[in-house]
Amino acid sequence: MGDNPASQVYVRNKIKACADTSIQSFEYRLPAQTTEAELLALIDRLNRDDSVDGILVQLPVPRHISEARIIAAIAPEKDADGFHPINVGNLVVGRPGFLPCTPYGVMKMIDSTGYDLTGKRAVVVGRSNIVGKPQALLLLRRNATVTVAHSRTENLAEVTREADVLIAAVGRAKLIKADMIKPGALVIDVGMNRDENGKLCGDVDTAAAMEVAGWISPVPGGVGPMTIAMLLTNTVEAVERRLA
Numbered sequence: 136m137g138d139n140p141a142s143q144v145y146v147r148n149k150i151k152a153c154a155d156t157s158i159q160s161f162e163y164r165l166p167a168q169t170t171e172a173e174l175l176a177l178i179d180r181l182n183r184d185d186s187v188d189g190i191l192v193q194l195p196v197p198r199h200i201s202e203a204r205i206i207a208a209i210a211p212e213k214d215a216d217g218f219h220p221i222n223v224g225n226l227v228v229g230r231p232g233f234l235p236c237t238p239y240g241v242m243k244m245i246d247s248t249g250y251d252l253t254g255k256r257a258v259v260v261g262r263s264n265i266v267g268k269p270q271a272l273l274l275l276r277r278n279a280t281v282t283v284a285h286s287r288t289e290n291l292a293e294v295t296r297e298a299d300v301l302i303a304a305v306g307r308a309k310l311i312k313a314d315m316i317k318p319g320a321l322v323i324d325v326g327m328n329r330d331e332n333g334k335l336c337g338d339v340d341t342a343a344a345m346e347v348a349g350w351i352s353p354v355p356g357g358v359g360p361m362t363i364a365m366l367l368t369n370t371v372e373a374v375e376r377r378l379a
């Protein structure tokens with residue numbers, strides 16, 4: 136909805152990824168003044184459409200629309216983003232459901248290194264509903280000892296230096312400096328920011344952090360593409376569940 140430039144880039148990338156993997160996608164580009172009732176009616180129509188397996192509403196929506204009501208209106212079995220309260224609840228209690236794409240992608244990245252999280256100290260910086268909180272739950276599920284830091288955390292550097300696994304999901308360019316990282320730590324940078332030159336960068340000061348970290352994910356080209364890959368994975372899982 137509306138003309139948020141970042142949203143337009145994300146939507147374009149998702150459409151391209153669908154095309155690349157032979158998933159048929161449909162875009163509904165709505166003007167910013169669309170009413171909540173009109174958006175809910177569209178979601179209801181897609182919920183009932185048997186040719187549709189996955190639905191997502193690109194966030195943020197304009198302020199006159201309730202994000203919570205929109206997310207709750209998507210059929211949980213078509214909730215490709217994994218944001219519906221039923222899927223969030225399933226994540227909390229450890230039942231199968233759709234996982235939010237960004238933290239799901241981060242787990243795949245960690246797994247690709249062969250790193251065993253059991254007993255390890257994991258620190259997630261950020262506590263949003265779409266990244267930080269579900270990320271902490273997924274790490275906990277894998278037997279890490281998890282700390283969640285946020286804007287009110289005192290002595291952030293002291294907390295992050297304890298981390299064997301450090302996930303930065305803040306939205307502040309280069310907030311995490313090399314001296315905030317434990318030597319050899321596995322660092323995943325979720326942030327997508329612009330630096331002082333307008334260049335895309337993460338929450339981690341990557342060039343300096345590379346000297347300290349054992350593993351580090353780049354921005355761009357790290358968590359972003361993984362998020363889209365997990366969106367496609369969730370959609371395919373929705374098909375498999377429908378056919379099961």
Ligand code: NDP
Binds near residue numbers: 264284305326363
């Ligand atoms: P939110 O703004 O919703 O949350 C940011 C979190 O960071 C909050 O919990 C906030 O704390 C915390 N925070 C803010 N400032 C500080 C600070 N100085 N020290 C410690 N914690 C701080 O952002 P999102 O979770 O939606 O996104 C985070 C970043 O990840 C953004 O850069 C976003 O663009 C990126 N992103 C990337 C995706 C991808 O696909 N690559 C997908 C989703 C997000 P508090 O709760 O106290 O306010």
